[in-house]
Amino acid sequence: MERYDYNLPYMLQYEHVAWYEEGEVKILDRRIYPKEVSYVNCKSYMDVRQAIKDMVTQSAGPYTAAGMGMALAAYQARNLKDDDKIEFLKNASEQIATARPTTENRMRKITENSLDIGIKAIKEKKDPAEAIKNDTIKSLNRRYSTMEIVAKNLCLLIKDGDKILTQCFGETIIGMMLRILKEEEKNVSFYCAETRPYYQGARLTATCCSEMGFETTIVTDNAIAYLMENIGIDLFTSAADTITRDGNVANKIGTYQIAILSKHFNIPYYVTGIPDDDKYTREDITIEMRDPNLVLEGRTAKNVKALYPSFDITGKEFIDKIVTDKGNYDPENLHTYFDSETKRFY
Ligand SMILES: CSC[C@@H](O)[C@@H](O)C(=O)COP(=O)(O)O
Numbered sequence: 001m002e003r004y005d006y007n008l009p010y011m012l013q014y015e016h017v018a019w020y021e022e023g024e025v026k027i028l029d030r031r032i033y034p035k036e037v038s039y040v041n042c043k044s045y046m047d048v049r050q051a052i053k054d055m056v057t058q059s060a061g062p063y064t065a066a067g068m069g070m071a072l073a074a075y076q077a078r079n080l081k082d083d084d085k086i087e088f089l090k091n092a093s094e095q096i097a098t099a100r101p102t103t104e105n106r107m108r109k110i111t112e113n114s115l116d117i118g119i120k121a122i123k124e125k126k127d128p129a130e131a132i133k134n135d136t137i138k139s140l141n142r143r144y145s146t147m148e149i150v151a152k153n154l155c156l157l158i159k160d161g162d163k164i165l166t167q168c169f170g171e172t173i174i175g176m177m178l179r180i181l182k183e184e185e186k187n188v189s190f191y192c193a194e195t196r197p198y199y200q201g202a203r204l205t206a207t208c209c210s211e212m213g214f215e216t217t218i219v220t221d222n223a224i225a226y227l228m229e230n231i232g233i234d235l236f237t238s239a240a241d242t243i244t245r246d247g248n249v250a251n252k253i254g255t256y257q258i259a260i261l262s263k264h265f266n267i268p269y270y271v272t273g274i275p276d277d278d279k280y281t282r283e284d285i286t287i288e289m290r291d292p293n294l295v296l297e298g299r300t301a302k303n304v305k306a307l308y309p310s311f312d313i314t315g316k317e318f319i320d321k322i323v324t325d326k327g328n329y330d331p332e333n334l335h336t337y338f339d340s341e342t343k344r345f346y
Helices: 045-053 061-076 082-097 104-123 128-155 171-183 200-211 221-231 255-264 331-339
Strands: 019-021 024-028 039-042 163-166 189-193 215-219 235-238 249-252 269-272 311-314 321-324 327-329
Touching (some): 019 128, 045 082, 082 104, 128 171, 128 269, 163 221, 189 200, 215 221, 221 255, 255 311, 321 331
Parallel strands (some): 163 189, 163 235
């Protein structure tokens, strides 16, 4: 089968994102990468759900883990009667889709599609696990090829020599952008906000940028104003966990404050991704609250509390372009994205 994960950082190669094989899903453990390259081996779809909950994989990784997890569920159900197999797959779809609130809508589309593929295979007396796995690879191809178009559109806005600030880790777009920048021979440098407390920027984005040969610098999340004032940043770009039809964006906590600073320093902010057809306004976004202990890390007095909202919402007034597969939109015109036919993304 054709694949789109060539000339991309290690993390984006299919087997390293999440991979089903012989009754097991292997997921690269992003909680410790790149210090250690090790995998979590999931023996059941509930293990996959837990791995997504525990951030073994994140960003778009759960989209892949979801499909592979459904293949594993089909394997787990192999000795059941057909009707029970279908029931088992329905439960798996619900459990995996709801592992994290942030991308539940996107995850549900993926698991329900896997469910349909599984049911079709069961009815045709084929192996549902193989059918779901193959369909998951096809979805990956679709997502990678769509994001390649998005990356080309983003790279139209990037000049040779630019200093680019990033936040968190939007895995597919980062990989595709790096590949295209290399093809276009643009010599840019990256400044990656660490993205405390999970450090997606420092550990994941910075690793990918450096692996692909670009000069890469990490900054603490509170160094952004200094960076913009003293080093000079040409553009800020991030992916998004939600892009509402009316042009607002939910992304990793800290994105909003960087967007405000970008406006202050006249630095353009480009958001990449595919708008969510089922999210109309910011009211449709649920902010995921995660374990405050990750913020405390045992470094303060016992009674001190912490708050860990994992995402924030950046209003359209702080966004210069929303970069999609259909071109680059001013946020106030984003609603027109849905006027023309929309390809399946996952
Ligand atoms: C779907 S990509 C969105 C990213 O830019 C970003 O916010 C992110 O990596 C997701 O956060 P995470 O909590 O690490 O899964």
